[in-house]
Amino acid sequence: xxxxxxxxxxxxxxxxxxxxxxxxxxxxxxxxxxxxxxxxxxxxxxxxxxxxxxxxxxxxxxxxxxxxxxxxxxxxxxxxxxxxxxxxxxxxxxxxxxxxxxxxxxxxxxxxxxxxxxxxxxxxxxxxxxxxxxxxx
Numbered sequence: 001x002x003x004x005x006x007x008x009x010x011x012x013x014x015x016x017x018x019x020x021x022x023x024x025x026x027x028x029x030x031x032x033x034x035x036x037x038x039x040x041x042x043x044x045x046x047x048x049x050x051x052x053x054x055x056x057x058x059x060x061x062x063x064x065x066x067x068x069x070x071x072x073x074x075x076x077x078x079x080x081x082x083x084x085x086x087x088x089x090x091x092x093x094x095x096x097x098x099x100x101x102x103x104x105x106x107x108x109x110x111x112x113x114x115x116x117x118x119x120x121x122x123x124x125x126x127x128x129x130x131x132x133x134x135x136x137x
Contacts, residue, residue, distance in 0.1 A: 023068035023085045025129050030054040030072040036126050037070060040099040041089065045070070058087065078127035086120065086132035093135035097121045 027033035034045050034056035045056035053073035060067035068085065089096045093111055100107050100123045108130065109122035118136035125131060 020066050022066065024055075024071040024076075025068070025085065025125070025131060026076045026078045027070050027072050027127055027129075028078060029127075030056055030070060032126060033070045033072075036103050036105065039103045040096050040105065041087070042092070042095075078125075078129050080124070080128055080130045084122065084130055084132045086134040088135075089133045090135050091137055093119055093121055093133055093137075096133055097123070 025033075034047075037043075037056070037058075038045055041058075043059050045058060048055040048057055048069065053071055055069040055071050057067060057069040097107055097111060104126050106124045107121065108124055109120065112120050114120055118134060120135075121133040123131055123133070
């Protein structure tokens with residue numbers, strides 16, 4: 001189910017060049033959350049586990065961009081809040097939005113044209129996290 005963990009990129013390169021350098025979507029059940037995101041995105045997540053936290057990392061190029069993960073950690077609870085993270089679903093926005101309700105999520109904002117910046121959609125995952133989707137097409 002999960003891809004093998006790979007070493008993280010040199011943090012000094014990525015963090016200095018992007019306003020955002022990492023994101024986490026909190027979960028109380030890492031396996032259930034990873035399964036949901038793998039199904040709706042049709043992407044394999046990488047497992048990172050230690051005694052302090054469990055993560056399922058989204059595919060990314062940490063040397064040249066921003067990465068993030070589903071995170072299960074004490075004192076970090078899922079749910080709606082004031083921050084929305086947008087996942088890149090280039091070319092598959094409609095497909096992802098269609099798969100969300102089939103796997104237990106809720107579409108909050110269907111495909112919305114934000115020209116000239118492409119299109120977005122927003123959904124709630126299985127634990128109430130509000131997450132954005134972005135595609136240029």
